[in-house]
Amino acid sequence: MQQAREPFFSYANYLKQKYGQAAYRISVDAGFSCPNRGPDRSEPGCLYCDEHGARAPYQGYRDAVSGQRVIGSVQSLPQEWRLDLRNQIDSGRRFISSRYGAGLYILYFQAFSGTYAPVETLREIYDFALGCAPFRELAVSTRPDCIDRSKAQLLSSYRSEDFEVWVELGLQSANDESLNRINRGHTVSDFETAFNICRALGLKLTVHLIFGLPGEGIPEILRTIAYVAALKPEAVKIHNLHIPKGCPLYAEYLSGELNVPCADRHLQYTLQALERLPPETVIMRLTCDTPEHLLAAPKRFEQKARFLSRVREEMKFRNTWQGRLYSSAG
Secondary structure, three states, X not given: OOXXXXXXXXXXHHHHHHHOOOOEEEEEOOOOOEOOOEOOOOOOOOOOXXXXXXXXXXXXXXXXXXXXXXXXXXXOOOHHHHHHHHHHHHHHHXXXXXXXXXXXXXXXXXXXXXXXXXXXXXHHHHXXXXXXXXXXXXXXXXXXXXXXXXXXXHHHOOOXXXXXXXXXXEEEOOOHHHHHHOOOOOOHHXXXXXXXXXXXXXXXXXXEEXXXXXXXXXXXXXXXXXXXXHHOOOEEEEEEOOEEOOOHHHHHHXXXXXXXXXXXXXXXXXXXXXXXXXXXXXXXXXXXXXXXXXXXXXXXXXXXXXXXXXXXXXHHHHOOOOOOOXXXXX
């Protein structure tokens, strides 16, 4: 359970409680694409997604969409690909160790859809990457339409008594109209099917949400939170709508057709969400952290650390906490 001084159950606290010390994710871009972008990442994806596909900032961006590193439908991975992935892991360890003094690592397939390949290709990728460092957990970010039972079984096969496997599923909104509007390419029903497959196989689940999507306000956000709360995922990641330069929504933003929530509005969305989520659900993220040079809007959104401080301060001021309005009876 969360510590009394914290108004919400942060990921940092969860990891410290579990391991007795801080643990850090090493994010990698293994060359996956996604169904929206096609096998070489060349087609437009979700309207808010740019060419880097949520690639971690410390990995750099210059070669993020190199065609030689996109897996596509290949059945065997070339030596250059293995070298690139090992280099990413090694550089990630150096960066995290230097910045945070980290000694515990979690392998995180972050960029694009981390299950978008045949099962045997996925096995080769996961086996190789897990052998590059003494990882304590595996986390894979993906889409509901990229998970089936065979892929979930593969991920579950890495589980053991002291090794957890997390699947991060992008829902974004529990409103099908919104999913269609942002070109997600899947429905809420698709998400629930994938969620249930993963849960039945013992995988831990993180649900990704975006607040401030076109056409959505408090009623739509609360509908999404009620839906997610009823599922009781192990964790959630909340993102504020952000517009990277070059993504499909960028043109709408430039034309004045799109209103992007500021930090104050996102704070109000976040507070109402936290009050309604189960108290044991880990809060992995509350904002995006797209690098400033890639971000078109919102331009004056606060730094992540400052926003987290504001959330804590406001919750304490209001004498509220995560789960205050949550009801397990629905």
